[in-house]
Amino acid sequence: MCRHLAYLGPAVTLEELLLRPRHSLLVQTWSPRDMRGGGTVNVDGVGAGWYEQGAPERFRSAVPMWTDTAFAGLARRQRASAVLAAVRSATVGMPVIETACAPFTDGTWLFSHNGVVAGWPDSLAKAAAELDVIDLMTLEAPTDSAVLWALLRQRLHAGQDPALAVCEVIDQVAAVRPDSRLNLLLTDGSTVYATTWSHALALRRTEDSVTVSSEPFGDDSDWEPVPDRHLVVADSSTVRVTPLPEGEHP
Numbered sequence: 001m002c003r004h005l006a007y008l009g010p011a012v013t014l015e016e017l018l019l020r021p022r023h024s025l026l027v028q029t030w031s032p033r034d035m036r037g038g039g040t041v042n043v044d045g046v047g048a049g050w051y052e053q054g055a056p057e058r059f060r061s062a063v064p065m066w067t068d069t070a071f072a073g074l075a076r077r078q079r080a081s082a083v084l085a086a087v088r089s090a091t092v093g094m095p096v097i098e099t100a101c102a103p104f105t106d107g108t109w110l111f112s113h114n115g116v117v118a119g120w121p122d123s124l125a126k127a128a129a130e131l132d133v134i135d136l137m138t139l140e141a142p143t144d145s146a147v148l149w150a151l152l153r154q155r156l157h158a159g160q161d162p163a164l165a166v167c168e169v170i171d172q173v174a175a176v177r178p179d180s181r182l183n184l185l186l187t188d189g190s191t192v193y194a195t196t197w198s199h200a201l202a203l204r205r206t207e208d209s210v211t212v213s214s215e216p217f218g219d220d221s222d223w224e225p226v227p228d229r230h231l232v233v234a235d236s237s238t239v240r241v242t243p244l245p246e247g248e249h250p
Contacts, residue, residue: 002214003028003042004086004102004112004185006192008236009209014048014075018085021218029065029087033215034200038089038116038181045088045101046071049110050080051189056110060101082189084110091116091144100141104149108188109156114214115181115199117144123177127151148173152186162186163233166193167244185212194232195244201226203239210234 005025007017018025023033029042043064048071049056061068065087086102094100102112117124124147128136131150139146148169155165170182174197182197194201194212202223204211212232216223226232226241233240 002086002088002102002112002114003032004084004114004183005211005213006085006185006187006194007083007209007211008187008190008192008234009081009206009211011079011081012083014050014078014080014083014085015072017083018048019072019075023215023217025085025087025213025217026065028215028217035089036181036199038091038199042087042089044090044096045098046086047088047101047103047112048075048083048085049103049105050078050084051082051108052080054108054189056103056105056108056189058103058105058110060098060103062096062098062101082187084112084185084187086112086114086185091120093120094143095141097141100143100146102145102185104140104146106153106156109153110187110189111149111152112185113145113148114183114185115197117148117173117182118177118180120144123180124173126176127172148182148184152184162188162191162193163231166195167231170195170197170244183214190235192232192234194226194234196226196228196230197244198228201232203232203234203241205239209236210239 045062046065047060103110183199186193
């Protein structure tokens, strides 16, 4: 499993968002509250993405967040009004490398996956076979998350509505392995798309900001849980939470 979050609102430093709060993403690297059996710590990498002049910038590293002095220095200086960040707990058998860390990016998009595709890699073989050969040859890492991103990116490139694209990817995977954990997080810097599928997610709203996070941080009373198997579509002023279409999947 991993921990991830997305924020839209007034500009803050990455330090204010990710390092300083009580039970921050930093603390969740060594003391997560709700891994649901998917490991115990999130020490296999850290990543953060933010936007400058409409284009995403990104930092990734394959070391524990608390040991990365380069990220700590960046976090003190970098301000952003849209952020997607994650810390990684690598699934057994998947590599611990920088390119396996979220966020993945393409164009204006940033993407993260908190969970695991059960039965990897066999369970994704049929879906991966439908990808463009170049997409397969240029995957950033041999991981389930990278394949999920390729499946989603293919739909986005085709002009599909992002919310529909996210739902279709989950439906495609869940049709084969409904016991997967598929909390996906996608943003273009103005809207956040987040899902819950067999893992936790919390939502915090203010008058001018929205944050979604694997676990609440700061004041727990500010947060509301997102029900399982739901889709969140949010910008800094509006939030919609709707059930994911489950079809025939249990």
